[in-house]
Every structure is written in C-alpha cells, then in structure tokens.
Amino acid sequence: MFELSEGGLSENGLDENLIYSIDDFIRANRYRLMRSVLIIKNQKIVYEWYGEKCNRETKHALHSIEKSVVSTAIGVCLNNHLIESLDIPITQILPEYFNDEANVFHKLITLKTLLTMTSGFYWRNGPHLNDPMREQLKRSKDWLQAIADCNIVNTPNTDFQYKVTDIYLMNACMERLTGKTVYDILNEYMFPYAGIDCDPFIMTPTCTVYHDLTQVKDCMELSAIDLAKFGLLYLNHGKLNNRQIITAEYVDEATTAHIENYGYYWWIHEDGSGYRGLGRGGQELHVYPAHELVVVLQAQDSPRSKFYTPIITDVILKALK
Amino acid sequence: MGNHIKAYGVKKHNLKNIDVSIPKGKLTAITGVSGSGKSSFAFDVLYEEGKRKYLSITESQFSLETSNDFERIEGLSPTIGVEQRIIRQSNPLSTVGTKTKLINALASLFSVSGVTDPEYDDGKPLSVDMFQKNSPNGMCLHCLGTGEKKVFDEEKIFEDRNAKLNALLLGFLDRGKSQKKYRAFLEQNGLFPSQTLGELTDEQLQKLKYGDRKETFPGVMPLIMNASKYNLISSRQMEIITGEYGKKIICPRCHGVGLNQIASHTRLQDRTFAELSNMSLNELDKFLLNAEDDKNKKIVKAIRLRIQYLVMLGLGHLSMSRPIPTLSGGELQRLCISAFIMSDFDSLTFIFDEPSIGLHEREKEKLIEVLKNIVSAGNTVIVVEHDESIISVADYIVELGPGAGTEGGELIFQGEYKDFLNCEDSVTAKYLKDRKYFIENYKHQTKNAPASHHDERLRICGARIHNLKNLSLSIPLYKMVGFAGVSGSGKSSLIAHTLVPKLKMLIRNRIVQDEDEDIYDYPRELDDVQIQGTEYINKCYVINQQPIGRAKTSNIATYTGVFDVIRKLFAETEDAKDLGFDMSFFSLNAEGGCPTCGGQGFLVYHVGFGDMNMICDECHGTGYIEEVLDVKYHHKNIAEVLEMTVKEACGFFGDVPKIVQILRLLDKVGMGYIQLGQKTTTISGGEAQRIKLAKELGKSRNKDNIYILDEPTVGLSPKDSEHLIYLLREICNAGNTVIVTEHDIDVLSCCDYLFELGPKGGEEGGYLIAEGTPESLKENANSVIGGYLK
Structure with a gap:
C-alpha cells in the first residue's frame, strides 16, 4: 500500500502563520463551496484543510482534470508498449x-x-x-x-x-x-501501485467517453490525496512508490508548452514555474517542481464556476521561504 | 409649433437656395425629372437633418455641427427613411427571413411544435437556436451553415511529377501575392522554382502540400481550402483553380439546408424547416393556418400577421430564403416599409424612395392603402415619386426642377393636387392632367417612322422553369416587344432565366453581357426548352439592373472609360508637366488620391442607428491631394471636372470627340443629369441599366440585333421615360428588336406587341394570359393590364 507520510510546515520550508491563515482566507473570501486544500511538500503531507463533512478520502469530481488523467494513461501506454x-x-x-x-x-x-x-x-x-x-x-x-x-x-x-x-x-x-479503456489501463498499471481508490469510469456502448458526452451527470471522482498522487507522479519524473509508471521523457514532453501554454492536457505556467490541471468549479492540481510542491484544491461545482486560485497565488506561494 | 415642416434657404447640391413647406400628418409627394434635386432634398437634407438632430441629443459623445446646406429647418420630427442606393449595400448573406426576423419566429415555432423523425429523436427538447444556421447549436458542422462545400482533388494537383514547381496551381502560386512566401519557402528548403515535383523528397513534398508550422508558407492545400484566411490567391484565380481541380458541391451532410442533423429531420405538419423557408410567403401563410394549435397559437398568429403585411405590399411571391441582394429596388424598399408599419409608431416622419417601383397597377393600389394607413396613424409620410398613381392620391405635392443638375434645383410648385394640375410651369403636371399626354407625344414623334415589313419570329417552346406552365410563344422580331405581368408572374423566369441562358448556349459568342454578370447559370431544366429563329439574330445585348463597378472609387467617368481620356488631357497640361505628374496622379486610387480617406472623399463613422458619412477633412471631400488640384485644364481642376454633370461636361469637352461621343450617348439615355464623379455604388438599378445601354450603343453600329432590357424606365420621370422610349424606337427602326419587361403602362402602351403573364404571382402565375398589340389587349377580357393601357 502506498502511504504518504506527514511533515511539519517550517521544517519543509513553508511559513506556518501564512499557511494556517488559509482557513481565515477562505472564510473572509466567502469560499463557501471549498472542500479540500491539500499541500504536499518534499514528498510529505504538510497541510490539509477540508470543508464541511469532508476529509482526505472524500471523493470529488475532477471535471476537466480528467484530461490530465487521460494524458497519464497515454504515458502508461507508451511505457508499456501498448x-x-x-x-x-x-x-x-x-x-x-x-x-x-x-x-x-x-x-x-x-x-x-x-x-x-x-x-x-x-x-x-x-x-x-x-x-x-x-x-x-x-x-x-x-x-x-x-x-x-x-x-x-x-x-x-x-x-x-x-x-x-x-x-x-x-x-x-x-x-x-x-483494446482497453482508460480505466482499464490505469487500473492495471497505476492504481494498485499508487494506492488509488477509483470507481470505474462511465462507459458507453462504443467506448469510455469523457464524461461530458454521456447522459449521466457523474464524472470521474478522486479524493484529494489520490488526486495529489497524480501530481506527485509527474513531480517524481514518472515514478511512484518506486515504480516507473510513465517515462521521465514523457513527463518532460507532457509538461512543456507546445503551442501556447499547453502541454499534453496540462496547462503550463507562463513563468515556467510549473504546470497545472484545471477542472470546472474550482478543481485545481498544481505542481511546482523547483519547490517540490504539489497543491490540490477541490470545491463543489456550481453554475457560476468559480476558481479559487488566489489561495495558491496569494497565500501558499507567498509562504515559500 | 405649427403643422408644417419648414425648410429655409436650402442649397444642398444643385438646390438653389429654396424655401419649402410640407404639411405634417399628410402624404406628400416630391417629384420632378431625374436629377432635379428631389432625392437631395428629401434624403440629403430632410432625412439627414432629422437623423442628426436625434443623434445629437441621444449620442452624447458624438458632437455634430449643424449643416450649412440650409439656413434652418423647423417642425421636423425624428425621421425614418430608406434610400434605395443605401440599402443596396446590405450584408450579402441577408435573406428575406433574416431581415424580417421571420426566420427566428419560424425557429421558435419549430422548437415548440416540431416533430423529429424517430431515427434522430433523442427524447430531449428542441431549442430555438437549433434551427438557426449561424448559431453553434444549429449549424451543420460540416459546411458551417453555408449549405455547400468546396472539394479539391489533391491527387490531381500533384499528379504530374514532371511539373515544375513554378507551374503548380496553374502558375498562380509563383505570382502576385503568394510569390514572395512561396519563393521564401522554396529557398528555405533548398529548392528552385525550376525543379520538378518528382525531385522532391517525401518530407519536402509533405511540407509543400501542408506547410510547416515554423514557416510562413501555409502549404498548397490549406492555401486553397482556406483561401480567404490566407488571402494569397485572388478570387478570380481561385475561380479558375476551383474550375480545374475542384468543385462546389452541396453539403453532403445537410443537403444544402445548413442545419444540424436533428433540425434537418424535424417536421411541422410533415414539412421540414428548409421546405418552409423555400415556400412563397403566400403559400406559407396558407400552410400555417393548418398548423395552428393551442400551444403555438401566439407564434403562428404573429408570423401570419407579419406575412400579411408583406403580402399587402406585393411581396407575397418572395420566400424567406430569398437572398436580399437578388431583390429589386422596389421590393427592398417595400420590405423595409413593412417593418415600419408593424412598428405602429406615430408622430414620426417617414421618407420613402419610389416605393412603387416594380409594382403592377393593382399592387400600387394596395401600397397607397398602406401609405395612407401610416398617415392616419398620426405620422407624416413623404415619398419621392414619379408614378402618376401615387402622386394623384397625395395630399400635397412638391415639384423641383425644371431640368436636371444646374438646370434644376428650383421650387416649381408646392401645394395641393388640384392646383398642381393647373400649374403651367410643371413638367410632371402635364402628364397627370392628361393621362394620354405621353402616348400622344409618342405617336406624334414616331408618326413618320418607316413601316416594318418583317415577319420573322423567335420561338420559345416548353419553358417551365420556376412557375412557368410549359409556355410556348412566338416573339415578333424587328419590333418593340413588351412583357407585362404582376410581380412573380414569371416575366424574369421567362426572359432572364430561360431565354437568356438558352441563347447563351446557342449563340455563345454573340451574347454581350456585363463582365461581372454570370448570375444566370444554366440549370438542367432548360435542356427541354427549344428556341428557334436564332439565325435571324446578329448579336444579343442583355442589359439589366445589376449594379456596375464595385470598387469604392469607381465612378461614372471611370466606368464609361472617359476618365482615362480626361486624365490624359490633364497630364498633358503645362501645370502637370511642371509638377511632374503623369496620368496616374489624376486617378483616385493611386498616388494622387487622398491618403486619409483612400480617395473616397469621406470617412464612415459607425453610430447608434445607421452610419454617418463625414466629409474627409484632409481633402475636403475631393478625394485628391492638394497638389493635384493645382493642375488646371481650361481653368478647372480634376475635382471640379468630376463635379460636372454629363450635360455640362459635354459642353466643356466639346472639342474632344472621344469624350463627347460617350457623354452624348449618356445624355440620350436620360443620364444627362448625373455627375461624372458620382460613385457607381450610389447609383440606382435603373440608372445602372441606362448607363450600360449607353455603353453598348457606343459600340454597335449594325442591325439585326436583339436588345433585352429589364424595366428600363424605372426611376425615370415621365419626361425622361419619353426620351428613352424614343431612343429605343430609334434602335428598333434601325433594324433591331427590343424586348422590355415593364410595369410602366405608358411604356407598354408604346410597344408594338405585348405578352402578358399571370394571372397572379407564384404558383397561380406562369400562364400566358394574353398577347397581341396594345389595341387588341384593350379588348381582351383575359388581360389584366388591358384595362389600364392608354
């Protein structure tokens, strides 16, 4: 089973006061739909915040971060010569x-x-x-x-x-x-090693379809911690739990801007500090390689489709020592 | 306050500092010969001032100075007007349906009452935008709503391995705008224009075909498939390339409808959206009556009301899918009027520009009813008109004249109709007082004409395109033959869409038509039509009302060719030689043109409603740079020459035969009043036709020709129509045939022979209901116009 250990803020290079102020920040900005804020630094869970009745195992919809998941599946296919x-x-x-x-x-x-x-x-x-x-x-x-x-x-x-x-x-x-669906591929080559608990993706008669096309409302759901593992996979050059799931070359290709600031279903930060996956309603998965930092934000989707990126830009990044 | 609109000291264009008073809440007709100043007064003064006043209080950031075209105008209310030459410029994708908003209403109806074929029905509700071609939800994704696609044969383009690189795409690639990028591409890849296709590596060939992201040459296939995006091949070249390597096909997905799959397969009472858009409005109205139910009552009622207003104005034969550019000037005008009457406003001033054009006598009666209704709703209606039927029912008449251009611009008469008839000075009144004045003059003028002894005929058999009911007729040659019938009865279908294309097929190089015009395709349905008698025809001249000269700097002088001669004259003056100016400096779109406005003379500002044209400050409206205006030929500079009317220029260039010859012809067709510099984009369809006629007359000298004209007297005052008829008679007497489609009763009465189509428009038309001399039609009970002939 793949478990992440926990660690302290200060000793891992983050200002405690600023990070603890995240709670106030969320309240002050009335981010009522916020559900998860998870920070992983230096391979350790250093901060967690969860909304009402939620914890690190509560599953939330990924929405468009599914695309980054599909990208990972491709990496897996390449690595295993599928x-x-x-x-x-x-x-x-x-x-x-x-x-x-x-x-x-x-x-x-x-x-x-x-x-x-x-x-x-x-x-x-x-x-x-x-x-x-x-x-x-x-x-x-x-x-x-x-x-x-x-x-x-x-x-x-x-x-x-x-x-x-x-x-x-x-x-x-x-x-x-x-001959396999995205779920099949990831379930065979990634989930067991990463300790990810995920339900099968929506199926249609012809193939697994990115949820939008189905008549079903639900889409792929992952807990904050499992989503973070995807970030870690890329941070660690394609390795998780000592297993090379995707190649380091693929990680490089996928997280480099090709045309405009976009890689292989990853949005590339303009300043080159890292890359992110974004999903409607406030889902965000950020990776900052130079800082060994992975951040997950999850929220309840709503018609107004808000993003809560200020938590990262105005607080977390400022807290880096 | 008062109950009159009073204009004092009006001096726009040729108006001679006149004072005019028009009663409010009444129907006023402004008349006078062509070029007398009617439109200048009605539109350039009244309409513009009403618009300006309204804008200056509503559009705060747009400060407009008062005009010095007049001293003052009192009593104006906001003006709504539709000037013919302005609306010609509308969006080419516009249709009757989009302009009247009927297409949105129909989409609404379908979303409520449409039934989707079971195959395509997914149980979800239909939405309005699913039936709209330009909405992302409604458009066919294959053709993006256009209904057609261009496909190219990639294999054929690159087939010949021995073809040199500079000969690709028929050589167009290595020429013009594309040459630079193409050569750069070749160089970057180590290739030479003289190399052959066969010498390329696979990679190079791929790059040639599809480009390489790193280079600016997009690749041959993208270049022709998205031609308008890259703009490296001209549209003329694209036509040729498409002819050689590609073809335009109806979109295979939507079959030309332009809508997505679900919308295309949704029916109302078993008819699809496309079928309803293609029905005539008359038919649509009947159809909707049967489609009404509790759910859609409101929408259907609204649609039918709208249609009824259009039918009232003689537009029932049109369909919703009919493109706006194909409408005649009169039809377009009445389309706009239908919107106004629906608006149900009062206390406005409406200004219309010859709304009766193209209307049959019976239809004019309905139009008059509509105009009177607008007045009784509490509005002021002003119409610029030539038509006797309209003028005779107006409450008030204003006549400007007496002649055109500098010979016009005076107030001849203002007052009530009964006094108008007795006005000695009025040119128009004579024609109104005595309805037979025109025909009497004509008979007098032509009484000494040589009698024609010809029996030859041109036979048409089996015409059945559109609504024509398998017509066969025998057109007498060497005569003036008229075709009459209500709008939609089939006149154009017979002449323009059957006779002309068929003649084109049969006597190909003896047909003379304006270059731009290739609008009459040859549909397969014409295969069965037979034409006999073409051996009697030397040449056939087709002259219609399609606009001439599309370039923004194109004007009368450039179109007729006199401008080249004029420019040469200027270039040969001492002034020009001193300044080192050659011919090109006197052209508006070359070095001599004003850089700010591009030679147009004005700049366009897009404001709240309508666009405002403001005179260009740099060149003060002349379109030229200052230095060019310093050059004088016989004391006039080039801008002043362009301001001259054809008549004035005839006098000015009296000693230059090349110029006078053409100008005299223009005068002969009734265009003496037009300024040399008038932009061709601003002339009416009727004017365009007469100019083309003059151009053709300038060339041909022989006989046995056929001249085919489409409503040649449209837009002409009775006096000008008279002159044109005499000209046509002269042409006839010289041994030619003249065929005219007409509504004008006076003109039809002057013809030697008439064919009448009808009895109504659309499906109820297309029959030949009467034929014979005007005299015989008067006695013919089947003839509708017989009762009106003089």
Missing part, C-alpha cells in the same frame, strides 16, 4: 471515419495533435455549462462520425484551441489501439 508512438495519424487508427475522402486534413492529425489540442476542428466555446457545440455533438447519433464531419478551419498542428473534440477522439483512439 502504443508505439504519438505520431500515428488518426487515419490509421479509425480509418472508417477519418480518411482522405472525408477530409484531406485528417491525415495530419496524430495522437500528439490531439494531446496538444491543435486538431483545427471548427469550435466555438460557450459559457461553461452551456456549450452549444458540445450539445450538438452529444446529440448526434454517432459522435465519431459527427467529429469526422466537422469542418477543419485551421491546418492541424498550427493553432491551439481548447475543445472537447480532441479529447473525445483521444479516448476513442486509445481504445481502438489497445
């Missing part, structure tokens, strides 16, 4: 949907294209909970066909645009290439 390369074009993986006849640009879209959200498909983002294009995709009879029909307005690999088509496609590609 997928040979990121340069495989989708025309080879799902030829019945993606081919020259459908669109000449399809052959330029590789797994790497999808990981960097540079597929070039036409997309207009709507306000968070009300995304009309996602709705349209969701309601199509065969969503892979709908994506294959989607007009491509930018040459693939040139422009970054955050959109759901790329991650849906990524899931489908992974399943087609490996």
Whole structure:
C-alpha cells in the first residue's frame, strides 16, 4: 500500500502563520463551496484543510482534470508498449471515419495533435455549462462520425484551441489501439501501485467517453490525496512508490508548452514555474517542481464556476521561504 | 409649433437656395425629372437633418455641427427613411427571413411544435437556436451553415511529377501575392522554382502540400481550402483553380439546408424547416393556418400577421430564403416599409424612395392603402415619386426642377393636387392632367417612322422553369416587344432565366453581357426548352439592373472609360508637366488620391442607428491631394471636372470627340443629369441599366440585333421615360428588336406587341394570359393590364 507520510510546515520550508491563515482566507473570501486544500511538500503531507463533512478520502469530481488523467494513461501506454508512438495519424487508427475522402486534413492529425489540442476542428466555446457545440455533438447519433464531419478551419498542428473534440477522439483512439479503456489501463498499471481508490469510469456502448458526452451527470471522482498522487507522479519524473509508471521523457514532453501554454492536457505556467490541471468549479492540481510542491484544491461545482486560485497565488506561494 | 415642416434657404447640391413647406400628418409627394434635386432634398437634407438632430441629443459623445446646406429647418420630427442606393449595400448573406426576423419566429415555432423523425429523436427538447444556421447549436458542422462545400482533388494537383514547381496551381502560386512566401519557402528548403515535383523528397513534398508550422508558407492545400484566411490567391484565380481541380458541391451532410442533423429531420405538419423557408410567403401563410394549435397559437398568429403585411405590399411571391441582394429596388424598399408599419409608431416622419417601383397597377393600389394607413396613424409620410398613381392620391405635392443638375434645383410648385394640375410651369403636371399626354407625344414623334415589313419570329417552346406552365410563344422580331405581368408572374423566369441562358448556349459568342454578370447559370431544366429563329439574330445585348463597378472609387467617368481620356488631357497640361505628374496622379486610387480617406472623399463613422458619412477633412471631400488640384485644364481642376454633370461636361469637352461621343450617348439615355464623379455604388438599378445601354450603343453600329432590357424606365420621370422610349424606337427602326419587361403602362402602351403573364404571382402565375398589340389587349377580357393601357 502506498502511504504518504506527514511533515511539519517550517521544517519543509513553508511559513506556518501564512499557511494556517488559509482557513481565515477562505472564510473572509466567502469560499463557501471549498472542500479540500491539500499541500504536499518534499514528498510529505504538510497541510490539509477540508470543508464541511469532508476529509482526505472524500471523493470529488475532477471535471476537466480528467484530461490530465487521460494524458497519464497515454504515458502508461507508451511505457508499456501498448502504443508505439504519438505520431500515428488518426487515419490509421479509425480509418472508417477519418480518411482522405472525408477530409484531406485528417491525415495530419496524430495522437500528439490531439494531446496538444491543435486538431483545427471548427469550435466555438460557450459559457461553461452551456456549450452549444458540445450539445450538438452529444446529440448526434454517432459522435465519431459527427467529429469526422466537422469542418477543419485551421491546418492541424498550427493553432491551439481548447475543445472537447480532441479529447473525445483521444479516448476513442486509445481504445481502438489497445483494446482497453482508460480505466482499464490505469487500473492495471497505476492504481494498485499508487494506492488509488477509483470507481470505474462511465462507459458507453462504443467506448469510455469523457464524461461530458454521456447522459449521466457523474464524472470521474478522486479524493484529494489520490488526486495529489497524480501530481506527485509527474513531480517524481514518472515514478511512484518506486515504480516507473510513465517515462521521465514523457513527463518532460507532457509538461512543456507546445503551442501556447499547453502541454499534453496540462496547462503550463507562463513563468515556467510549473504546470497545472484545471477542472470546472474550482478543481485545481498544481505542481511546482523547483519547490517540490504539489497543491490540490477541490470545491463543489456550481453554475457560476468559480476558481479559487488566489489561495495558491496569494497565500501558499507567498509562504515559500 | 405649427403643422408644417419648414425648410429655409436650402442649397444642398444643385438646390438653389429654396424655401419649402410640407404639411405634417399628410402624404406628400416630391417629384420632378431625374436629377432635379428631389432625392437631395428629401434624403440629403430632410432625412439627414432629422437623423442628426436625434443623434445629437441621444449620442452624447458624438458632437455634430449643424449643416450649412440650409439656413434652418423647423417642425421636423425624428425621421425614418430608406434610400434605395443605401440599402443596396446590405450584408450579402441577408435573406428575406433574416431581415424580417421571420426566420427566428419560424425557429421558435419549430422548437415548440416540431416533430423529429424517430431515427434522430433523442427524447430531449428542441431549442430555438437549433434551427438557426449561424448559431453553434444549429449549424451543420460540416459546411458551417453555408449549405455547400468546396472539394479539391489533391491527387490531381500533384499528379504530374514532371511539373515544375513554378507551374503548380496553374502558375498562380509563383505570382502576385503568394510569390514572395512561396519563393521564401522554396529557398528555405533548398529548392528552385525550376525543379520538378518528382525531385522532391517525401518530407519536402509533405511540407509543400501542408506547410510547416515554423514557416510562413501555409502549404498548397490549406492555401486553397482556406483561401480567404490566407488571402494569397485572388478570387478570380481561385475561380479558375476551383474550375480545374475542384468543385462546389452541396453539403453532403445537410443537403444544402445548413442545419444540424436533428433540425434537418424535424417536421411541422410533415414539412421540414428548409421546405418552409423555400415556400412563397403566400403559400406559407396558407400552410400555417393548418398548423395552428393551442400551444403555438401566439407564434403562428404573429408570423401570419407579419406575412400579411408583406403580402399587402406585393411581396407575397418572395420566400424567406430569398437572398436580399437578388431583390429589386422596389421590393427592398417595400420590405423595409413593412417593418415600419408593424412598428405602429406615430408622430414620426417617414421618407420613402419610389416605393412603387416594380409594382403592377393593382399592387400600387394596395401600397397607397398602406401609405395612407401610416398617415392616419398620426405620422407624416413623404415619398419621392414619379408614378402618376401615387402622386394623384397625395395630399400635397412638391415639384423641383425644371431640368436636371444646374438646370434644376428650383421650387416649381408646392401645394395641393388640384392646383398642381393647373400649374403651367410643371413638367410632371402635364402628364397627370392628361393621362394620354405621353402616348400622344409618342405617336406624334414616331408618326413618320418607316413601316416594318418583317415577319420573322423567335420561338420559345416548353419553358417551365420556376412557375412557368410549359409556355410556348412566338416573339415578333424587328419590333418593340413588351412583357407585362404582376410581380412573380414569371416575366424574369421567362426572359432572364430561360431565354437568356438558352441563347447563351446557342449563340455563345454573340451574347454581350456585363463582365461581372454570370448570375444566370444554366440549370438542367432548360435542356427541354427549344428556341428557334436564332439565325435571324446578329448579336444579343442583355442589359439589366445589376449594379456596375464595385470598387469604392469607381465612378461614372471611370466606368464609361472617359476618365482615362480626361486624365490624359490633364497630364498633358503645362501645370502637370511642371509638377511632374503623369496620368496616374489624376486617378483616385493611386498616388494622387487622398491618403486619409483612400480617395473616397469621406470617412464612415459607425453610430447608434445607421452610419454617418463625414466629409474627409484632409481633402475636403475631393478625394485628391492638394497638389493635384493645382493642375488646371481650361481653368478647372480634376475635382471640379468630376463635379460636372454629363450635360455640362459635354459642353466643356466639346472639342474632344472621344469624350463627347460617350457623354452624348449618356445624355440620350436620360443620364444627362448625373455627375461624372458620382460613385457607381450610389447609383440606382435603373440608372445602372441606362448607363450600360449607353455603353453598348457606343459600340454597335449594325442591325439585326436583339436588345433585352429589364424595366428600363424605372426611376425615370415621365419626361425622361419619353426620351428613352424614343431612343429605343430609334434602335428598333434601325433594324433591331427590343424586348422590355415593364410595369410602366405608358411604356407598354408604346410597344408594338405585348405578352402578358399571370394571372397572379407564384404558383397561380406562369400562364400566358394574353398577347397581341396594345389595341387588341384593350379588348381582351383575359388581360389584366388591358384595362389600364392608354
């Protein structure tokens, strides 16, 4: 079983007073929906704050941090030769949907294209909970066909645009290439070693789909501590509990900005201090390699979709000695 | 206060410091020959001032100085107007449905009462935006709502391994705007333009086809597939490339409808959204009557009310999907009027620009009813009009004139209709007092015309496009032949969409049409139509009302070609030689043009409602830099020459045959009043047609030709129409055939032979209800216009 030990704030380079003031900060700013604040420094749990009736094992929805989870699954596939390369074009993986006849640009879209959200498909983002294009995709009879029909307005690999088509496609590609779902892969190669307790992901008749497309409201849920382990995995160059789960090379590639500040489903900090995964409603997973620091924020989602990043920028980072 | 709008000291354009008084709460008609100053007064003065006054109190940051075009104007209320030449500039994607907001209402109706085919139904409710082509939820993601796609044959483009790199894409790549980036790309990759495709490595070929993120050359395929984004290939070149390597296809996903899958497969009473958008409004109205139920009562009632206003204004034959640019000037004007009457305002001043254009006599009666209703609701309505039927029912008349340009701009008459008829000075009154004045003049003028002894005919068999009911007719040649019928009865379908394309097919290089115009595609349905008698035709001239010269600096002088001669004259003056100016300096869009406004003479400000055009401070509206204006030819600089009317210029350039020849023709077609520098984007459809006619007349000298004109007298005063008819008669007498589609009763009465289509528009039309000489139609019980002919 993989357990993280606990440690003190001062001895691990964090100002105690500032960190303890997090509670006041949350109260003063009326972050009523806040549920978890977890700080891991130098491989030790140095601070925890949990909202009403919550603790470090309470599970919360990840929302878009699922993307970073999918990225990890790809890393696992590469490491275990379930997928040979990121340069495989989708025309080879799902030829019945993606081919020259459908669109000449399809052959330029590789797994790497999808990981960097540079597929070039036409997309207009709507306000968070009300995304009309996602709705349209969701309601199509065969969503892979709908994506294959989607007009491509930018040459693939040139422009970054955050959109759901790329991650849906990524899931489908992974399943087609490996015969396994994201859950299967992680459950086999990561969860046991990381001591992560996770329920199976939502399944659809065709494949595991990034939750958005299902009619079900629930999405992947992890406790604060388990989510933190994902951060630790990358911090530790792909190793957890002495096991190389993903390669160090993959960690480097995934956490480097490719086009704009985005890696492989990871948002890269503009100042180069680290990277983060973000999920609607305030879910955040931050990694600061130079400081051996991993921070998890979790909150109850709401239509206003707030972010609580000031806890990190205004308090935690300031507390670094 | 008072109950009159009073304008004092008006001197805009050619208006000669006049005082005009118009009663409020009444219908006033402003008339006069073309170029007399009617529109200047109605729009450039009254309408603009009403707008300016309103803006200066509502838009606080926009401080507008009062105009010095007049001393003062009292009694104005906020003005709402629709000037023909302004609305021509509307968004090309606009349709009747979007402009009237009917498309939104229909989308609403579908979201409430639509039934989705079981295959596509996922149990979730339908929303309004699912039926809107430009909404992310509604658009077909394949074509992005346009209904069509361009596909290119990548293999074919790169097929020939021996093709040189500089010859790719028919050589367009290594030319013009794209050349720089293409050459840079070749150099960066160690390639030469003279190398062949076969010499490229796979990697280089891939880069050539799709570009490389690190370089600025986007790649051949993205370049042509997203041409407008990269803007390296001109649209003309793209046309050619598409012709060679690609094709435009109807979107295979939405089949041209532009909507997403669910919306495309949702029906109301078994009809899809697309089908309803393509129905005529008349048919739609009937259809909706059957579709009404408790849930959608309110929406259906609102839609039907809107449609009824449109039908009232003679627009029932239009469909919601009809693109705005294809509407005639009159149709567009009436479309806007329908919005005004629905607004139900009172105490406003409405100013309309010849709303009766294109209306059949019967339809005019309905229009008059609408105008009177707007007045009785408590508004002032001012119409600029030539039409006798409208003028004769107006409460008040104002006539400007007597002539055009500098020969106009005076107040000839203002007062009530009965006094107008007796006004000796009025040119228009003569035509109103005696309805036969026009035809009598005509008969007198043409009484010595040589009798024609021709029997040849042009036969059309089996015309059935649109609503035409398998028509066959025999058009007598060497005569003036008129085609009449209500809007939507099938006149354009027969002439413009059947006869012309068919002739194009048969006598290809003997058809003369404006370059820009290739709007009449050849649909497969014409295969069965037969035309006989083309052996009698030498050349066929098609002259219609499509706008001329789209460039912002294009004007009458440039379009007709006189400007090149004028510029040469200026370049050869001593002044110009001293300053080292050649011809190009006198062009508005080259070095001599004002850099601030790009040679246009004005700058556009986007304000609350409508755009304001403000004279460019730099060049004071001339469009030229100061130095160019120092050059004088016979004491006038180039800007002053452009301000001259055609008539004035005829006198000024009297000793230059090349110029006078063209200008005289322009005068002959009734365009003597137009200024040389008038922008072609501001001229009406009727004016454009007459200018094209003048251009063609300037070229041809032989006989046995056919001239096909579309409502040539539209926008002309009775006097100007007379002159045009004489010209057409002359053309006819010289041994040619003239075919006109017309609504103007006077013109139709002057024709040698008439064909009448009808009896109504849309599905109830398309029949040939009468044919014969005007005399015989008068006796013909089946003819609708027979009763109106003079």
